[in-house]
Amino acid sequence: MFPQHTHRLFLREITRADIDDIYSFASDPENTHHLIWGPATRRMVRTFVRRTETERRLTPRKRWSIALVDRTSLKLIGICYVELLPFDQTTAQMGCLIRKQDWRKGYANEVTDERIRFAFEDLGAHQLIATSSPENTGSIHNLQKHGLELRGLVPDAVAHRGHTRDSLLFARKNPALQALARTTPIAV
Numbered sequence: 001m002f003p004q005h006t007h008r009l010f011l012r013e014i015t016r017a018d019i020d021d022i023y024s025f026a027s028d029p030e031n032t033h034h035l036i037w038g039p040a041t042r043r044m045v046r047t048f049v050r051r052t053e054t055e056r057r058l059t060p061r062k063r064w065s066i067a068l069v070d071r072t073s074l075k076l077i078g079i080c081y082v083e084l085l086p087f088d089q090t091t092a093q094m095g096c097l098i099r100k101q102d103w104r105k106g107y108a109n110e111v112t113d114e115r116i117r118f119a120f121e122d123l124g125a126h127q128l129i130a131t132s133s134p135e136n137t138g139s140i141h142n143l144q145k146h147g148l149e150l151r152g153l154v155p156d157a158v159a160h161r162g163h164t165r166d167s168l169l170f171a172r173k174n175p176a177l178q179a180l181a182r183t184t185p186i187a188v
Contacts (some may be wrong), residue, residue, distance in 0.1 A: 002064045002082070002118055006110040010069040014052045014079060018067055019045050021076040025099035034157045035097065036135035064118070068111060069096065077102045078172065080117050083121060092125035096139075108142045116146060120174045129171045140168065149155075149174040 004011055025031045032038020040048075052065040063083035070077050078098035085091045094115045098107055119125045130148055132139040135171045145152070148170035152167070157167035 001172045002066055002122075005071065006114055008071055009077075009107060009110060009179075010054060010071055010074075011066050011111070011114065012069065014049055014067045016049055016053075018076055019049055025078070026097065028100065029125045030067065030160070031151060032097070034136040034139065045059060062073050066111075068107065070102075077083055078111075080111050080115060082119050082123070090124075090126040092119035092123055092128045094119065094128060094130050095105060103138065108138070109145065112142055112146050114171070120176065126177055127171055129169065129175050131167045134166050134168055140170075146172070 002011060006068060019042075022131050023040065023042050026038060026040035026045055027042070029039045032040065037044070048065075051061075054067065055061065055063045063080065063081060065081045067076050068080060069075065078096065080094065080096040082092055082094045085093055094112075096108055096115075102132040116128060119128045128148070130143055131149075132143060134140075134153070140150075149172065151169045151171045154167045154169060157166040
């Protein structure tokens with residue numbers, strides 16, 4: 001199960017009651033500048049929320065879309081996800097969007113710790129990947145701080161609204177599996 005809190009955040013499933021809050025920051029061009037889908041329309045947000053409700057009911061579940069709620073103010077300050085890739089069930093991917101009023105407050109660090117733990121310990125993923133715009137220095141720093149290594153630059157990886165942009169790919173191997181591989185003798 002996805003963790004329910006961090007030091008300063010409640011982590012919970014996204015619901016229809018979150019549509020207005022998500023729209024307030026997902027529709028902001030500055031807030032979504034580095035993302036492939038923004039800024040979002042209200043219809044896009046409603047579709048996203050409906051999709052998260054459907055994904056929640058799937059068995060086996062492959063994607064966890066989570067609301068980030070400040071424990072003090074009880075305001076929704078962002079959303080994140082962890083998903084098992086459909087073509088490789090041993091690889092998990094993660095992403096995050098935090099409203100710009102809450103940038104540089106350490107929330108991304110808190111939720112990244114939990115997403116990594118969840119992907120490796122609960123889902124048993126062999127590796128975790130994330131992508132970032134090359135210009136998103138905050139995201140790049142956060143990923144590298146949490147042990148995700150830059151694996152490459154994919155030129156023109158993202159096409160959105162008539163423009164293309166490069167994308168950086170980061171990855172981290174499950175440390176428990178790496179340790180096991182070093183200590184397990186190979187039968188000959």
